[in-house]
Each structure stands twice: as C-alpha cells, then as structure tokens.
Amino acid sequence: MALLRALIFAILLALLLPAWACAYDVLVVESRRDPVAEEVLRGFRSTHDWKLRIIPLADYAEVDVARIVREDRPDLVLTIGDDALAATRSVRQTPVVAVLSLALRDLYGRRSNLTGVDIDLDPNRYLALFDALRRSRVGVIYDPARSGQYLNRAANQATRYGIDLVERKIRNPKETIGQLAALKGKIDAIWLIPDPTAVTQQTAESYFLFSQEQRVPVVAFAPVYLRLGAAVVLELDRYDLGRQAGEIAQRITRGTPPASIPLAAPRRFILKSNPSILKHLQIPAAALERLADDRIGQ
Secondary structure, three states: OHHHHHHHHHHHHHHHHHHHHOOOOEEEEEOOOOHHHHHHHHHHHOOOOOOEEEEEHHHOOOOOHHHHHHHHOOOEEEEEOHHHHHOOOOOOOOOEEEEOOOOHHHHEOOEOOEEEEOOOOOHHHHHHHHHHOOOOEEEEEEOHHHHHHHHHHHHHHHHHHOOEEEEEEOOOHHHHHHHHHHOOOOOOEEEOOOOOOOOOOOOHHHHHHHHHHHOOOEEEOOOHHHHHOOOEEEEEOHHHHHHHHHHHHHHHHOOOOHHHOOOEOOOOEEEEEOHHHHHHOOOOHHHHHHHHHOOOOO
C-alpha cells in the first residue's frame, strides 16, 4: 500500500510541475514597488492578457532571478529600473525586455536576449522646447562614453532651430562644477540630460545654484528636479512606456528574436513646469502654451 501511495504521489508531482512552470507568461522584476512601476505595469497589461509574476527587488534581501527563470521557465522577463536589469545579468536564454534603465543602452548588443525601450526622448522634443522659450545658447554637460551618440543627434537637429549647443564633456562627476563655471556668461539655458556621470546626487544641486546665479532656466527630464529649481521638465509617459514594452513582448512571443528588435525611443511625454521659477526668470507661461496644447508627444 505504501508503495502504491508513493507511486500516486510521484505521478501527481510529475503532472503538477509542468503546470507550475507554465503558471505565468512574464516574470516582472521591479527595482522597487512604487507608483512609477505600477504605471508601467498598467500600460504593459493593456497590450495583452498577460499572466504575470511580479518580484519587487527592494522587498527582499536577496533574489536569484536566474534560478527563478530556470525553474519557472517564463516566456520572457520584463525589468523596470536599473537594479532590476542588473539582476538579470545571468539570464542568457530567456528574452529580457527592459524599461527605465540607464544601463540598457550600454548592454544592448552585448546580450542577444535583451531589448527594450530607451530612456531618452528624441532630442527634437527638447530643442522644440528651447525654441519655444526663445533660448538659442543651450549649455549641456555630458560624458561622451555615456551620451556621445545622443548629443551627436541633438547637434545635428539643433541647427534647424537656430540653437547653438554649448557642449562640455566630462569623464568624472568631479569635473561637473568646473565645467559649469566655464559656462558662465556663455549660455541662456541649461539642459539636464539623464547622464549618470554628469548628473548625480552630489552634483545636481550645482546646476540649480548656477541657474539662480546666472538667471538661466534649467530644463530637465524628471519631475523631481522641479522641486530643486528646474523651470520645465519633459517627463516620460510611463503608461505608454509599458505599452511599448508590451508591444515588444508580443513580437518576441510571436517568434521575433530580441536581437533583431532595435531599442525603441519613448513615444510620449508630459510637459511640467515650475510657475514660480518661470516668474522669477521672467519667462511668460504663454511661451509653453503651444507645447502644452500637444503636451503628449506623438
């Protein structure tokens, strides 16, 4: 009898294991559980009836994502944030779709299973904003190794708007303050781009001190900088980022290899401004009205 029970248990276990392995389609790895990740997920879910398993890394002391992928065998992994993407470094066979990661651009092409949505808006969006603000000498500090290609695209497009990009290259965050000092009297706006060398927790404040001293607006990429003194930000539309990731995931599940899917540029943004900074710098809010009318870029 005991032998029979053991045999039945073994058969049931064999039947259940594949069912668990197929219990969900997509393993979602979030750097942390927050409203940003929730908005991305809301967009992702809108593209298909995905079955998800969600792991917020910040909720755990340690997570072996590669082991989970190996055991659960999801169709693909969606990562939200830099820590989440880093946690998939040992996942080499299962496709990975990444969003909201500064490291994605560096890793794309080096991992054949990786694709996703880039974190930078088309520079044309920012140049149109500077044009609306009537700024023609725009200072930007960046690391050529991180943002060189992006700035090359921006420089090519800037001439169309009659804008002179005053570029300052750095290779270490410690060089930021010195390069800001070199921009005094030479620019009428500062462009803060998501460059992890040029914009750090230690250097962010120096841009806004420069803005106050030189009475030039800072245009940035994240709402957090409005509180620090940015005049305007172009925030990525997180819901649409999720939709873009979902569309990429659908292509992969239909058979397209990740390596043949180029990084997508974010399609949509939301313009936000700091009225008190605009007033202080005597920039009429009407200057933004034309852009505000189509605040969601296409």
